Amino acid sequence: MSANDRIQIGIIGAGGIGNEHMKGFQATPGAVVTAVTDVYQPLALERAKQYGIPNVHATYQELLQDPRVDAVVIAVPNDVHAPIAIEALQAGKHVLLEKPMAMNASSAKEIVKAHHKSGKVLMLSHQQRWESVYLQVKEQIDKGALGRIYNTKAGWMRRKGIPGWGSWFTQMHKAGGGPLIDLGVHMLDLSLHFMGSPKPVSVFGTTYAEFGPKRKGIGDWGKPDWNGFYDVEDLATALIKLENGGTITLDVSWAANTTFQDNGPYIYLMGTDGGASLKMGQGTLHTELFDRTADVEVNVPEGDEGPRIRMNAHFLECVREGREPMTSAMSGLANSLVLEAIYESSRTGNVVNLDWSLD
Numbered sequence: 339m340s341a342n343d344r345i346q347i348g349i350i351g352a353g354g355i356g357n358e359h360m361k362g363f364q365a366t367p368g369a370v371v372t373a374v375t376d377v378y379q380p381l382a383l384e385r386a387k388q389y390g391i392p393n394v395h396a397t398y399q400e401l402l403q404d405p406r407v408d409a410v411v412i413a414v415p416n417d418v419h420a421p422i423a424i425e426a427l428q429a430g431k432h433v434l435l436e437k438p439m440a441m442n443a444s445s446a447k448e449i450v451k452a453h454h455k456s457g458k459v460l461m462l463s464h465q466q467r468w469e470s471v472y473l474q475v476k477e478q479i480d481k482g483a484l485g486r487i488y489n490t491k492a493g494w495m496r497r498k499g500i501p502g503w504g505s506w507f508t509q510m511h512k513a514g515g516g517p518l519i520d521l522g523v524h525m526l527d528l529s530l531h532f533m534g535s536p537k538p539v540s541v542f543g544t545t546y547a548e549f550g551p552k553r554k555g556i557g558d559w560g561k562p563d564w565n566g567f568y569d570v571e572d573l574a575t576a577l578i579k580l581e582n583g584g585t586i587t588l589d590v591s592w593a594a595n596t597t598f599q600d601n602g603p604y605i606y607l608m609g610t611d612g613g614a615s616l617k618m619g620q621g622t623l624h625t626e627l628f629d630r631t632a633d634v635e636v637n638v639p640e641g642d643e644g645p646r647i648r649m650n651a652h653f654l655e656c657v658r659e660g661r662e663p664m665t666s667a668m669s670g671l672a673n674s675l676v677l678e679a680i681y682e683s684s685r686t687g688n689v690v691n692l693d694w695s696l697d
């Protein structure tokens with residue numbers, strides 16, 4: 339840590355989300371961004387200038403050796419999440435790792451093992467858990483106001499939102515999947531969190547690719563590469579069974595002929611004593627009173643600092659206190675196991691049981 343006790347952050351990957359992290363950590367008290375790297379050096383140099391970051395490294399390996407870095411943010415394509423996270427932990431750095439944890443469950447398990455050995459903090463970057471409305475709803479759940487949540491319907495159905503057509507985003511060997519691994523991971527993470535983090539045990543699902551291969555459904559995140567290709571799904575649907583008897587239905591698309599849920603993220607929680615409808619950071623709580631339905635709106639307070647600042651502050655607190663973060667390595671593994679099982683179920687047509695063993 340630096341003289342004035344701020345945690346020194348190194349950013350690995352200066353693209354779309356790396357930029358958000360630089361902005362976010364600059365605005366978070368107790369942190370200072372001291373280093374950045376990107377395989378595309380002009381971008382790292384440009385961001386360093388923009389944010390006044392003093393050290394630009396040629397490679398992530400070089401950044402990991404920098405003593406002016408206590409913790410790293412890993413904001414690179416999915417195929418390099420696991421190798422970089424493992425090396426960072428071995429180099430004694432705390433890690434804030436972008437979602438999805440890894441390309442597949444076996445790589446996620448390798449990260450979990452490296453994390454156990456390291457004694458460092460490993461946190462997954464799921465900023466949606468830090469939305470003000472979601473925090474308020476979770477508080478009610480933790481007080482028992484919704485009873486036992488036995489069914490959750492979650493998803494994110496974009497009508498025209500394929501990111502970076504032809505780039506790493508749409509290539510299976512670099513991304514590990516399409517909207518399921520990109521958007522579905524957020525909604526699955528939130529669903530399990532709201533339901534009290536029960537272990538998922540089995541999955542039945544199907545994926546489709548009806549738009550991407552035809553170069554249709556293109557959105558505006560990421561840069562298209564028309565020399566590239568598209569071999570991931572553009573829609574996925576699944577039923578996930580949990581060890582406590584609960585179920586989650588998950589529906590995601592990058593492209594589909596629908597305006598379902600206004601193309602944004604949604605979660606409906608069904609509890610024995612109450613429920614919640616959450617859509618794009620807004621929410622309503624539901625229950626039954628005097629034989630009638632009763633709804634209470636949950637709002638974002640005025641002047642809210644936003645989810646990213648809260649997520650970053652939590653990461654810094656965990657680093658300072660050596661605490662396990664809310665989006666822990668095991669929560670990342672749960673997500674990876676489910677996502678991989680949905681792809682396997684789609685390929686085989688069978689229900690897939692999750693293998694939680696670390697060997």
Ligand SMILES: NC(=O)c1ccc[n+]([C@@H]2O[C@H](COP(=O)([O-])OP(=O)(O)OC[C@H]3O[C@@H](n4cnc5c(N)ncnc54)[C@H](O)[C@@H]3O)[C@@H](O)[C@H]2O)c1
Nearest residue numbers: 351352353354355356376377378413414415416436437438
């Ligand atoms: N939490 C969220 O809501 C959210 C949103 C968008 C993206 N993401 C995740 O963030 C990650 C990056 O996505 P993005 O949209 O920023 O992609 P991007 O393509 O805009 O940026 C990735 C950057 O990583 C760089 N890079 C690639 N390999 C590298 C390496 N070995 N070392 C250093 N730099 C390297 C690339 O040059 C590029 O600049 C993905 O895993 C994605 O799933 C998360």
